[in-house]
Amino acid sequence: MRQGLVPAGTAAEYDLSGVAVAGRISAPEMALAAATEALKASETSAEDIGLLLYTGVWHQGPDGWGPQAYLQRHLLGDDLLAVEVRNGCNSTFSALELAAAYLQASPGIPAALVTASDNFGTRLIDRWNPGAGVSFLGDGASAVVVSTTAGFAELRxxxxxxxxxxxxxxxxxxxxxxxxxxxxxxxxxxxxxxxxxxxxxxxxxxxxxxxxxxxxxxxxxxxxxxxxxxxxxxxxxxxxxxxxxxxxxxxxxxxxxxxxxxxxxxxxxxxxxxxxxxxxxxxxxxxxxxxxxxxxxxxxxxxxxxxxxxxxxxxxxxxxxxxxxxxxxxx
CATH class of the missing domain: 3.40.47.10 (Thiolase/Chalcone synthase)
Structure with missing residues (x-):
């Protein structure tokens, strides 16, 4: 607000105090960082991942290219199913739903990786004015390992x-x-x-x-x-x-x-x-x-x-x- 990016009245009305901005870091790079941390924290090896579901709501990179391949090349390798899932802001939910069903149907696969990532710093959307009633858009990435073995949380x-x-x-x-x-x-x-x-x-x-x-x-x-x-x-x-x-x-x-x-x-x-x-x-x-x-x-x-x-x-x-x-x- 001090920089004049958000009108004072709008900031007060929405009561939002901050927005995460990634700058020039691409969404796939952020997804790779989140996925790397998820594997490390869950003590899951890349070889255990039999399914990668990559999600996001905004443009991920060059048109005609799949960002999931970026994570395969730099983290997971090729011996798995890797798919981009597009279901808007609910994409992570849908990916989790698909991952759970896939693991149940594939007893030989111990784990799946679900990632989400977006960088909204492009000229085709104004993060500071996305439309009346719409929250300001923040950049970020997340990743979860979905496993058939016990983790810190159980999907009920x-x-x-x-x-x-x-x-x-x-x-x-x-x-x-x-x-x-x-x-x-x-x-x-x-x-x-x-x-x-x-x-x-x-x-x-x-x-x-x-x-x-x-x-x-x-x-x-x-x-x-x-x-x-x-x-x-x-x-x-x-x-x-x-x-x-x-x-x-x-x-x-x-x-x-x-x-x-x-x-x-x-x-x-x-x-x-x-x-x-x-x-x-x-x-x-x-x-x-x-x-x-x-x-x-x-x-x-x-x-x-x-x-x-x-x-x-x-x-x-x-x-x-x-x-x-x-x-x-x-x-």
Missing amino acids: SLCSATFSEMEEAHRSGVPLFPPNATAGSALDYGARSTDFQRKAESDGSWVRLLLGHQRHNLECTERALEEAGVAARDIRHVLVHSMPRQAATSYLKILGFSLERSTWDFSRTVGHLGASDHVAALHHLLSTNRLGAGDHVLLCGFSPGVTYKAAVLRIRDLDPTQRRKAQCSGL
């Missing part, structure tokens, strides 16, 4: 839902062809959302769509809690996407939680990290000793589609050595 449930009737909400007013990037057009989610709401209010569908959006959010979260065998009162922390204070408060209220039970106090310091929000927040809780054995953590969010995700983790017994090693790297 992971649920998905979709409300495709609202898919236009994130593209309204923008032609399907040519793609924005090829035309050099900047992304403005705020303008698209405003255009979508205007049309929905005009045809009388806005209230129904809004209620449907809230219902899908709630039902997905309730299903994740039920499948994990816990109630809302059993959740120690709720991990959410980075949002302005008012948006986060409203979102959590729909799910039956207060802002104080969430990791919003952390996310307000780094901005919206694309698909890394939840893993970064989990790392923060562990590194600040805010989690203990037996704690249940709820991760939830929504992204363009509209897709909804919710997962419940149970923290396992961590001695001081294990806690130092956890680093959000082994599920």
